[in-house]
Amino acid sequence: MSLPRIVQLAATISESVGKLNDTLSSKGLPTPSFEEDAPASLPDETSDVQDAILDAAAELFDLVLEPVALIKYHGAHNNCTCLQAIARFGIANMVPAGGQTSFADIAEKTGLSEDMTRRLLRFAITMRIFREPVPGMVAHTKASKMLTNPAMNGWLNIGTGEMWPAAARW
The missing domain is CATH 1.10.287 (Helix Hairpins)
Known part of the structure; x- marks a missing residue:
């Protein structure tokens, strides 16, 4: 058997x-x-x-x-929506390497509400993109740190801002 x-x-x-x-x-x-x-x-x-x-x-x-x-x-369009916002606003560059910043600080820099910023980044955290070492603070993972590279953030921005929406229009 x-x-x-x-x-x-x-x-x-x-x-x-x-x-x-x-x-x-x-x-x-x-x-x-x-x-x-x-x-x-x-x-x-x-x-x-x-x-x-x-x-x-x-x-x-x-x-x-x-x-x-x-x-x-497997139909997680929410993942692309979250990644699109991270790339569009350049959020990875708002988090200091080896340090952390608050949801409030990121919200202020992006113009998003603090509630929206918190929900967006906590969703990214479930994908292991960013982490919340203490409540209310955001720090890098190796995935989010990679997005501080302009070429990688640009790649993500094109993929989620151009290719993903175009694919939905087949």
Whole structure:
């Protein structure tokens, strides 16, 4: 009798994470983290285990969602709306590297209400873009810090401001 699919996926994740950890440890490299200064990528030789982890984790995630939640998750136009605002207003550049700033300060600089700014950024925080180290304060993750690069913010701005709306007009 074969194991249930969720158990197979969990085993794949566990084994692959072990291999990834062994490789990183043997090279003296840190494990992945959301910290602002964490490495942006894994070594090339870990691509096979990285793919195994991501594929199994995505399938497991989808398997345990209820159908309506699955459809909502994969049709997440809210993600693009949030990312569009972050890029349009240049919010990543309002957060100091290695520091933090308040929702109120960001609201003042963007012209958005503080309530809207808080909701927008807390949604981004659920995607691991920014973090709230203490209530009311915003700090970088490695993803938000990457958006301080003008080319990356421009890429996001074009993707969410031009391509995403155009795709909806097919």
